[in-house]
Amino acid sequence: MAIQHLDVVQGRHSRVVFSHGLAFFTGHVAPKTKTLREQSEALLKRYDELFEQFGLKKKNILYAMCYLKNADDEKEYTDVYYEWIDKDNPPAGLAVTARGNPNNATGEILIELHLIVATDPDAKIERYDVSNGSRMVKYNGLAFFTGHVYPRADTLGEQTKGVLNRYMELFEKFDLKKENVVAANGFVKNMDDIEQFKAPWNEFWGENPPAGVIVQCPPNQNTAFGPNLQIELELIVAYGDTEVKRYDVVPGMSRLVTAGGLGFFTGHSAKLGAYKTMDEQTRALYERYEELLAQFGIEKKNLVMSYAYLADMDLLPEFLAAPKIALDPDAPPAGVAMEGKPMGEGNLLEVQFVASMDGE
Incomplete structure (x- = not known):
């Protein structure tokens, strides 16, 4: 089926795009209520309506990307979110601090949620728990990981090295290959420390770096790990017979990576x-x-x-x-x-x- 661009509300900025068995949603918000919990409830109710509108199923959510005005308040969102998702088919996901539109006409935005969903109602999706609510979700040649952290070290450089080593353990566990990482998206606490990040990052990937972004969107600091999470890293990895191709844009810096x-x-x-x-x-x-x-x-x-x-x-x-x-x-x-x-x-x-x- 050819790619489809479907407006959620005609003439507005929000839409869902269907491509290669996946539905990519524009980030949605619900700023008409005041608290994070209320906005979370309204936002997820809105997604229920959108799933019905576009023939999608909650059990087929692969990835939930949550941007919060303050990720330290994440529990107000997750208390609602964990009741809303299909408990037998939870998605991978990530939640970080990232301010939305500060001039929204209908109210302050405390949360924005972007979902990736399998479009086939009978999609055969594999889900594997990793630890503490984190998981890997495999579908149609791509594996989506929950954002991972490494709280056992103090600095951004040490945590970067630690979280990459943790991913190597997961690759071995799930029979994945480092050279098949398609995208690596890192969200750091403080961009002023980014020089610490570069050496372990470049050493790990060598000549096969993935696509991705590295931006300052602080992870939740209000967790049992303590207020010093310097980086949260989520990966998308090709598996099985899915062919991965890499094209340099600027050698050693930016690229296009194709898979599936x-x-x-x-x-x-x-x-x-x-x-x-x-x-x-x-x-x-x-x-x-x-x-x-x-x-x-x-x-x-x-x-x-x-x-x-x-x-x-x-x-x-x-x-x-x-x-x-x-x-x-x-x-x-x-x-x-x-x-x-x-x-x-x-x-x-x-x-x-x-x-x-x-x-x-």
Whole structure:
């Protein structure tokens, strides 16, 4: 079946995109209520309505990406979420601090939730518990991991090394290969410490780095692990006979990784130092993406998902107003736009695309 872009509400920004047996939802919010618990309840009720509207089933949720105004309050959300999900078929997931639109007309946004769901009502999904509510979910050639942390060390560098070593243990346990990691998305507590992160990260991946993003979206500090979680890392890994191909954009830095008919880009930013304002960086970034889509033979209408991380969410109006030449206005991707400081001095924006490589 060809890729489908379906508006949730006609003419609005939110939609669901169907591609390669997966449904990618725009991040949804419910700001008309005041507390995180109330917003969580309303938001999940809204997803119930959307599942009915688009013929999807709760038991087929593969991944739940939750952005909270303050991840330290996560329990107010999870108390509701764990009652809502199919308890026999829980998804993998992640919850981090990331501010949403601060100027929302209907109220303060305390939570935004983005879901990836298998579209086949009878999908054969494998789910494996890892520990303490974390799991791996396998479907259609891709394995989605809950975000993992490593609290036994103090610094970002030590925790990065520790969480990567933990993933190696999980790869061995589940018969996966490091070279088949498609995307690695890391959410750090403080971007000022990022130099500590680089050495263990580069040493681990060597010549086969995945796509992904590294942004400042602090993990929950209000856990039994204590208030010093420096990084939470989630991985998407190809398994079985799924072929993985890697294409360098900038050797050693950014790339496109394809698997299962989907292409995952490294998060891209405008050339640092050349563009100062959010308007300038947004224009330049999407012009660069237009070049990359042409380079790799991807049609604009085949973009499935867009993850935009802004250094300062107060700049959201400037980001939204800037022309985005890489997008098809008649078939835009689903997406989220959240506050998450990217790497690089003066870098205001990082955007990661997921694309259908064949229009299916």
